[in-house]
Amino acid sequence: MADLNDPKTFWWRNAVVYQVYVRSFADSDGDGIGDLPGITSRLPHLADLGVDALWITPFYTSPQNDHGYDVADYRDVDPLFGKLSDADDLVARAHELGLRVVVDLVPNHTSDQHEWFKAALAAGPGSPERARYMFRDSPEGKPEGTPPNNWSSVFGGPAWTQVEDGQWYLHLFDSTQPDLDWRNPEVAEMFEDVLRFWLDRGVDGFRVDVAHGLFKEESLRDQIVEEGETASSGQVNSDHSMVSLDLKDEPMWDQPEVHGVYRAWHRILDEAGPDKMAVAEAWTQTPESMAAFVRPDELDQAFNFAWLLADWSAEPFAGVITDTLAAVEPVGASPTWVLSNHDVVRHVTRYGGGEQGLARGRAATLAMLALPGSSYLYQGEELGLEQVDVAPEHRQDPSYLRTGEVGRDGCRVPIPWSGSEAPYGFGPGTAQPWIPQPAEWADLTVEAQTGDPSSTLEFYREALRVRREFAWTAGDxxxxxxxxxxxxxxxxxxxxxxxxxxxxxxxxxxxxxxxxxxxxxxxxxxxxxxxxx
The missing domain is CATH 2.60.40.1180 (Golgi alpha-mannosidase II)
Structure with a gap:
């Protein structure tokens, strides 16, 4: 029997984790939006697929300006997705099926509808309420209406919004997502309570959103940019999928103080049990800086986006493998591998689309699944889904709404389960879901692919079955x-x-x-x- 206190036997070290984008997985009540009871009803699919765990995107109380990544209450479930008891039922059913549950945590910012931010606006400059966020005045000696620095939002446009009394607040993402000031001890205390709240309800781990962003350089100085360039977060490419790291001067990211937060969280996870974990979404500039997040007394894993960024070619793939393993080896961490998620173009499309893209996607997946460490799969990739060209009137990504450039909606289209036309069993009724599904998806449903030995679904099932035979014994x-x-x-x-x-x-x-x-x-x-x- 495995020793639960031996770090090399922790369940996540060689797990396959399936990402559930809650709005787009399964709808139980017919409103066209996925929810927690819908996820619970489809957990047998994940057990049959052969994954070890599911990671669920935010389902907390939220005005949904960024589809749940703008949290108004971290300790409750948004009515759109169900009730707190539905979260408990989901965790219990997953555990019955042998699946672990990882929930998303959003510590960089809250919603502007969070009680703290509403109190900050009401309290005014210099108040303890404003000290929980990054409120600042215009710089001395600059014209009225000048923001505190030149930073830009990941979603496009300025990273500062001015309020009625003249102060500005920082939002590295949407203006409805004000950044917290992690130098305020109240912020750390609040999130430690949130961790304990969900651990007490039985969750097995946390995916930490924007894990590298909690602290900014204290001076909030201007970002140094090349002549002819504009300041940016350094995290966004032309489709706003947050996968480009062009600028090296990043005073808003990856500051050394952030590691103290994760050392404190490590102690809380350990108190809850040796099999609790956390994985960082940390867009860092080097493999070495990524590995800093997974030192033995910090987080357990960090997403490794290097393969996701690599072109279809043997040499870059080889470099991703060797560089990743070399980075995590000194700190004794297990690597992670990912080809798609809710922020990027689906890899079948990135690899050319059509039959060629699908063949390459399956081949890359097989290579990835053979490596030591955890593989993170994104819902629908087991069906071979491609990126959808969503009509402008149906796009809802805040990056699209701020810039007019195509955002991330195309990888977030609800997945097809059964039947020959939309909503393909996604929910009861016959109406299209919140983002319409393509008419050509009838052959890609779970129902249509089940039992077909040539289907992508059966390929994934077989790959995960065979992987189990060597995942823990083939070595690192x-x-x-x-x-x-x-x-x-x-x-x-x-x-x-x-x-x-x-x-x-x-x-x-x-x-x-x-x-x-x-x-x-x-x-x-x-x-x-x-x-x-």
């Missing part, structure tokens, strides 16, 4: 092997993985073929991966 050492230029080949214990990123079929090394991402004859075709033992 990975050796990248010499191969042809378009081929990634690596060995992990008894397992050899070959990923052909080119067009020309290649010879497979000797060994028993355990699984391939597509048809294999004597050679491994292009855009295909294989596991051999």
């Amino acid at each position: 050492d990975v050796e990248v092997l010499d191969a042809e230029p378009d081929v990634l080949m690596f060995r992990r214990g008894p397992l050899t993985v070959v990923l052909n990123c080119g067009e020309t079929p290649v010879e497979l090394p000797e060994g028993e073929l355990l699984l391939a991402s597509g048809p294999v004859d004597d050679k491994l075709p292009g855009d295909t991966a294989a596991w051999l033992r």
